[in-house]
Amino acid sequence: MEGLIFIAPSAGIISLAFATFFANNVLKEHTGSKRMQEIAGAIQEGSVAYLSRQYRTIAMVSTMLMVLILFLFDDGLKVAVSFLAGAISSTAAGYIGMSVSVRANVRTAYAASSGIEKALSVAFRGGAITGLAVVGLALLGTSGFYILYGDVNLVVGFGFGASLISLFARVGGGIFTKAADVGADLVGKIEVGVPEDDPRNPAVIADNVGDNVGDCVGMGADLFETYVVTSLAAMLLGSLIVNVYENAILYPLVLGSTAIFASIISMFFVKLGREGNVMKALYKGVAGSVIISLVSFYFVTNSLMGNPGLYYAAFIGIIIMVLMVVITEYYTSTRYRPVKSIASFSETGAATNIISGLSIGFESTLLPTVVIVVGILASYFIVGGTTNPEIGLYGIAISAVAMLSTTGMVVALDSYGPITDNAGGIVQMAKLPAHIRKVTDALDAVGNTTKAVTKGYAIGSAALGALALFADYRNKVNLGGQSLNLDDPVVLAGLLLGALLPFIFSAVTMRSVGRAAFEIVNEVRRQFREVPGIMDGTARPDYGRCVDIATKAALQKMTLPGFLAILAPLLVGFLLGPKALAGLLIGLIVVGFMVALLMDNGGGAWDNAKKLIEDGAHGGKGSEAHKAAIVGDTVGDPFKDTAGPALNALIKVVNMVAILFSSLIMGKGLF
Template structure:
């Protein structure tokens, strides 16, 4: 085995060992009193039951798709597809299993110290982060070694990761938002009881949803982003460099990124900063600095110049800037969120209007930064002399942006753990001071989650472009001619797909939430003494509603993302499919940014008011902000995050099935002739 593959696989194993260490640390912490343990067990059991049900359906999907791949392509590609899907499932399972143990221990730690609570919650999130990068890099390195570096086969691993990510993100997002909307509208607005009040029948389902949507779903999302960026660089690197240097560099850079993420996690866990945001940021910046320095040294060692370093640094800096801009639009420390809170004083309508405006404004700078990133990485790597070499530079910038995925996911997954800890504190009737600590951690978590989504969206654009370039190489497509009506048809279909996908997922949340609202109202009405706290609600019924709705509603959006590009390619040809990818990337990135940032801003506007401004909890402004937050929930946690998976999944489907498209594409015109 080549030394670079040894380092690659070893780095993946190191991340998994570190995840095991963190998991053991969490298990040894105090889970609190008996009531806290009981609540935590309900959340854990509900989350694991959902995953088991979801994975049962996904197993059938994996078998069918792998059979199709083996039949029309090669069995080796099918094997890689199965492993990519399996590793994605394992990353979500490991991360969520630990997260549902970390939540109650975070709540118990919050009784004594904010820094201890932060350490446990962040350690729980770090297990997810290390599982994602460990399984991702280990799996890719292993498949590359087993199949002798044949990228036609290894791309199947990326397809498996993308397929599972879409179902996990959509299914988890529908689950969590159905419960969240039902709990908020009936509990907080109609019944006037606090968030996470144990009298609310949907409260356990809501806390389960934080895990299946924001931990397992998000983990699968970032696993797919991480794997997709490396696959795109490997695919183009194999074409551009015959001496394997184009393969060696992204593998070793990703390995260094894992080490940098581990060091960043260790630093953030030991940080004495009183501000949780500052502690988490410090770890992220340290990881980024290590990667930038290492990328320069590695670039000179592998290529004899610093061009690759320039592309990587561009991606990393653009990613950090997009994260900062996301924070500006979604944190209550800045004007955008405060403006939404001000507008809430005149009712829900103005809350919605101002939140949508914030979301639309927030597309400007990320898109400009992505354009700058594409331009710089393309020309730094040598795009003016060799277009394919320039496209390799774009792929490297995506790898750079996601090189610190380990700590990015850790910071993201920390949020729902802190949120769960607050819910457990409320349901277990812990002192008010405990909830204040968990709310502070949760507020930071909302911002870090929005930053994580910003990273994922930015990397999606760059990765999709690189995968698109690989598709063009595979089907011998030299140009995309917009004057060709067939190509233009593909562009329009592609541009429409993110809106159709968003509509399907939003409607799914609406239907599932409607079922939840009716059930919560029924229980408040039919269970004597429930509102007085003298009777227990039927939590299981609400968990079952969210589970069945999520499984039922995730199928059509997930299947569409695979069938539509294949259908367009086979019926209209490779040019139309190229147009479809271009149209989908353009609108998909914009819709994803709008939804993610508008949702995050609405959420933090509500929390800003709950902090005591504009009349505080129970005020007219607060009720309006709750409505805004309710609209924003499926925006930021279901439809928005799934967009970046959608565009990459369609692109990698096109790449994997490129031989079929090249051979059989354009059936309609062959039939007409």
């Protein structure tokens, strides 16, 4: 069984090799006319400029933390090196996603002239590159440091580095993209009346740049760190039961390795059928990865563990993933009641649109919570949690690992979204024929759903993964056998502080979007007012000014949420003690999960209600319902693309800080 340890890094390398293969295929595609290349170049230039400045800012924070780790811990050098590697790997995952997206967009736009099948192929392969790069780097880094150090506890630094970068990428990218989007929509669509992606809108390039730095970089870094910390949590819990299952630490890595091959094979299943249904074509890939993973998990579990209950736990994780996808699509797709009801309420104005959207967001927390609760209980008891609680918790962690096993395919679906969104913008700005825009619109409509679906997937996996991380924290601070009673004022204080964190965090990020959007709105208004030639096409807008405003706002405002995530658990742990910090983690996991569901699903429903009206329902474009839906969408934008997704990263960063500093927190505090 010694050779098993090298399966994971080998799978990671193979995943990166296939990512390179797909990248070469995509880059061979035609880039279109000179005008298309100019537009794509502007988007690429803005994306690279923003990302470079963002990473310089993050590098300063990371360096300070690395020095702190170096001097605080006994194995400080090893932990600091793994922390740095985690930060660099997370950065690479995000950068690869952005680099591919800003090159695949114009190629997808040109491919649309040959029909929807060709355009779908280019866009999906572009997304697949990001998906395979994310899981390849995650598996390679986690397994590589475990092989190097031989102690899973020293790999915690790798997970912390990944989580920290993910948080900054999510917050910074979210502020940028939504400030630009809100500014472009409020002035362009409502006040001036120009259509989506119109080249006369001064914020249009910033909007397209935002799609890349928000969805590609943000989601790539988010699911990279989710994959890493969930695998790490399972390995940490596995180290507690190696006397019962000798392969308990390696088992999560082998599951991830086999799932990589399932994702690679399934990516070749994504083909447009005779019915021309794009969503069905993408779901073929998801179905293939699920089925192949389930079959391979059975043989892996029998060979390594000998406990059929662990296979059933993995099976439950896959079922949770499928159900989260189905539920999220129900609440955010234009085909179902929630989005249709918001569109209908838009006929009576923005107020009723916003009321109905909030109602749908609140409602959307029910089914995912039930699914997660049933999954937790089933995974715990089915592996024997009643006789050995540590094995039960390990079963929950394995369920989370299995849920994340399809990350390669899921990230491919998510990255497909901004590629098609940008492709539609390039077609519009280059003034290509209407039949080409019709193709990109069809692809983009599906992309909106895939982006929403992946957010629901990320939230569910964060909840399961965070529970496993919390179990490891309790063990590290010797709270494993103690009850965390609600009548204990220390626990209750921590619980309330943890429940407070998502609200304060969301307030900070939402306010940042509002302030940045305020500046962009005023800038767009100024250009329309002072440069009259913009509207008749005789004058060129100053696109760079809006990009610069969004960039500065994102960089200035992303540091406070990051420091909040780091300082909150440290202050509670050192001042109030490990028991209060345990309460904080529980409150954060529970409330953060609910608020993230509300924001992501509500925001996605608002977005697609607007698109449903733009497709002709309830009066179509330019109607009063359309104007109300635009207002609702601008409220939902920071919900679903800034605060909501960033809560996933917040939950895991706080848990990783608690685990990393657990040895220093023990014995500290007033209680």
